[in-house]
Amino acid sequence: MFTQILFYGYAAILLISAILVVSARNTIHSALFLVLAFFTCAVIWILLRAEFLAIVLVLVYVGAVMVLFLFVVMMLNVNLEPLREGFVRNLPVGILVALIVAAEMFLVLSTKGFKLAEQSELALVDATGYSNTKAIGAVLYTDYLYAFEIAAVVLVLAMVTAIVLTMKKSVNTKRQNPGHQVRVKRKDRIRLIKMDSEPVNRKTGDTKSDDAEKGDVK
Amino acid sequence: MIHALVTAQSVIAAPANDYGLALPEIIMLSAICAILIIDLFVSQNKRIITYLLTQATLIGLAIYTIHYILHISTATEYTFNDSFIRDFKGDVLKIAIYIICFLVFLYSKDYLRERRLFKGEYFVIGLFGVLGMMIMVSAASMLILYLGLEVMSLSLYAMVAFNRKSSVASEAAMKYFVLGAIASGMLLYGISIIYGVTGHIGIGEISSYLGELAKSKTTMPLSLVFGLVFILIGIAFKLGAVPFHMWVPDIYHGAPTSVTLYIGTITKIAAFAMVVRLLVDGLGPMHKEWTQILVVLSLLSLAVGNIVAIAQTNIKRMLAYSTISHIGFLLLGFIAANENGYSASMFYVITYAIIAAAAFGLIILFSRKGFESDNLNDFKGLNERHPWYAFMMLIVMFSLAGVPPTVGFFAKLHVLQALIKADIGLTWLAIVAVSFAIIGAFYYIRVIKLMYFDKPVTEDNTPITAGADMHIVLSVNCLLALGLGLFPGALIYLCSLVFTPAV
Incomplete structure (x- = not known):
């Protein structure tokens, strides 16, 4: 009974936050509602006794993906108004x-x-000393090796496509060359110029000419 | 999870996994990684090296697979703990994918170069797509099938968006991505319900579970049908069957022609493989339920595809609607729901992919730098300028329309024959299909009329700029539409052989 109340409560929050993700006017609000949706989803998974997945969801999606997402949203400052026409x-x-x-x-x-x-009986099977994480660990690299490898392929592919679609090799961009930066020598950075010392004007403290600098920083 | 633990312990006792069965996939992935890295060290004017390596990979795999089915084995074998299946029909479909992908890349080469899209990544992503298709073809578990589909779809989205400067292409890619994601979601939802009800994720296990169920009950439980409906929606989206066809014309039109060529040909074979694995191998015992839905999908696809195509002025859009109508025909074979029908569908999809490759190849051939020959008006008076290619286009159009003696006729004939012979009271559907095919013949023959009986709109005598390899291969490909029509026996035999139950 108690778990049922919990389930319906969290399911309601999940649905409402999911709707708000789409309907919120402010992009940051909608990103934050997505975080809320992930959290409540994680809670529901815990109710289903899939603790490992719930923790991974919070760690990966909330901790990593959504933070990046918020960064992007805040940096780009996208105007969504035309999309809502x-x-x-x-x-x-x-x-x-x-x-x-x-x-x-x-x-x-x-x-x-x-x-x-009748079917929910399956989820209620409980055993002492039973660990969800251990069970996943036992099958992930054995029974589901092939699926695991394909998931890796998906990630490589996503990486390749993301780079292809966003990398611009424009002539005008100023870019750093790490190789040159590492190989740089002291004499590349600073040039010492020999010159005669100038008599100093005692009243102002200035030298006579303006170009009397000792070194010329490049 | 208890179940998972038990299976984990039984791994030790399970027969050894022969990963060698997955050799084509392993070679493909290694080749992709190698090409990706080699490409970094190749300067832009030697980019042809990447292209040649890509083609060598495809040809090598095709030769290996042909050798495998001829000399080693055509038996059905499993590996990776029953998540990978290697069987005869899978191998045949893979050979078709390799060879047609080879043609696709060959036709795209000059097109890409003229548009400054000739980059190593294009071929790498193309190969990733092929890898996804291979995974789908040999998927023995719903999970793997879905993952393979994702690999394929991701590469397709990227390829459509490959020309970043084109806003049309970006829009098409965005549409494709959003609709594709919805379709994947639907499919996944259906798979999760089937998994939840049957308790199995392996396609063979689901089939035997349903087989047992079908023996004891006359109708399938509603929950399974509920899941089936979502799976069918996902399939229909991916095939582009009406009413889930909205993306097809926009993507065909918006994507660079070389990508349209890719999407219009080999992905159809992969989609066919997906239908076979899901509906035939997996949910086969539920065929009474899914044929009803397929009848509606097929009927609507035939109607919308053939009628709306008439109103098109852009040949890529026209061929997109033509694809939709061909999908309608393809589904007729599945509606027959027997080996005969499946093999007829397989014959249909392979020959369709060959002809579509020729059709889009010709469009690519006529286009050149700064000019896309994709309006129907561009084909006016083609006979005066390039009589040989006008003739090639004639063969291809006749074949798409299904005029004998081209192969398109035999493909349609076998599908209809299988449907009528199945004797399930659907002869009316065959008649409707033929009527729509006749309506459809109008727009194919209009192209021929434009080429032979109309005067060119502009005085345009630019010679076709394409390498000798493209001229020869494209001509052979077009003539194949005629050749396979005159001698269809071998391919038909092969297609029926792969669907005969193993002895």
């Missing part, structure tokens, strides 16, 4: 379609076909 006009149609689909899905799910109560 058709929003109000198309909203009634969208809501109608969503309601019809939701009603249909509800009708299907409420029939006997799903036997939700």
Whole structure:
């Protein structure tokens, strides 16, 4: 009973924050609502006894991905107004379609076909000393090795495409060359010029000429 | 998770995994990594090296796979703990993918060079796409199938957006990405429901579970049908079947023609493989349920594809709608729901990919720097300028329309034959399909009319700038539409052989 109340509570928060991600006017707000959605999702996973996944979700998505996301949002300062132009006009149609689909899905799910109560028995199996993380560790590099490798391929591909689509080799950009930076010598940085010392004007403390600098920093 | 633990312990007792079965995938991935790195050390004017390495990889894999099925084995074998399947039909589909991808890259070479898109990454991403297709073709688990699909889709999005300067291409890529993500989500949702109800993720295990269920019950439980519907939506999106076709014309039109060539040909074979693995191998016992939905998809695709294509003035858009109608035909074979139908569909998809490669190859051939020959008006009076290629275009258009003796006719014939022979009271569907094919013949033959009976719009006598390799291969490819039509026996036999139950 208690877990059910928890589940419905968190599910409600999840849904509301998911809607707010899309509808919030401020991009930073919507990014923060996404963080909230991830957190509540993690809680629901804990209720389903998938603690490892829940922790990974918080660590990876909230901790790493969303922080980067917020950085990008704050730096770019994207104006989303043009994107929302058709929003109000198309909203009634969208809501109608969503309601019809939701009603249909509800009708299907409420029939006997799903036997939700019967199937939820599976999740309730408990064993002492049973560790979720250990179970995943046992199968990830054995049973699911192939899937794991393909996931790695997806990441490589994403990296290659991201670089291809964003890297510009423009002539005008000023770029650093780390190789040159490392190889630089003292004499490249500073040039010593020999010159006669000048008599100093005692009243002002200035030298006679302006170009009497000892070194010329490049 | 308890279940997972138990299987983890039984790993020791399980038969040894022969990773050698996945050799093509392993070679492909190694080649991709090698080419990616070699490309860094190649200067722009020697970029051809990357291209040649790419082509060598494809040809090498094709030769290896042909050798494998001829001399080593055509048996069905599993590896990677039953998540990888190597079987005869998979190998045949892979050979088709390798060879057609070889053609695609060959046709794209000059096009890319003229538009300053001739970069090593283009070929690397193209190969990644092929790797994704290979993974899909030999997926023995729904998880792997989905991952393979993602590898393929990601490469396609990137390839569509490859020309960053073109805003049309960027818009097309964005649309493709968003709709593709929705489709993947739908598919994944369906897979998760099927997994939740059956308790299995392996395609073979799901099939045997459903087989047991079908014996004891007359109708499948609603929960399974619920999951099936979402899987079918995902499939329909990826195939581009109506009413999930909205992305097809925009992407075909917006993408660089070389990418349209890629999407329009080999991805269809991969999508076919996905349908076979999911619906036939996995949810085969539920065919009564999925054929009903496929009938609707097929009927709508035939209608919308053929009728809307008439209104198009851009040949890439026209061919996009033509693809939709061909998907409608392809699905007819699945509706027959027997080995005969599947093999007819396989014949259909392979020959369609060959002809589509020729069609888009010709569009690429006629275009040149600063000029995309993609309007129907550009084809006016083609016969006066390039009689040989006008003739080639004629063969291709006849084949797409399904006029004998081209191969398009036999492909349609076999699909319809399988549907009628299946004797499931769907002869009316075959008749409707033929009527729409006749409507569709209009816009193919219009192209021929423009080429032969109309005067050119502009005095344009620029010679075709393409290498000898492209001239020869493209001509052979076009003539193949005729050749396979005259001698279809071998390919038909092969397609029926792969679907006969193993002895």
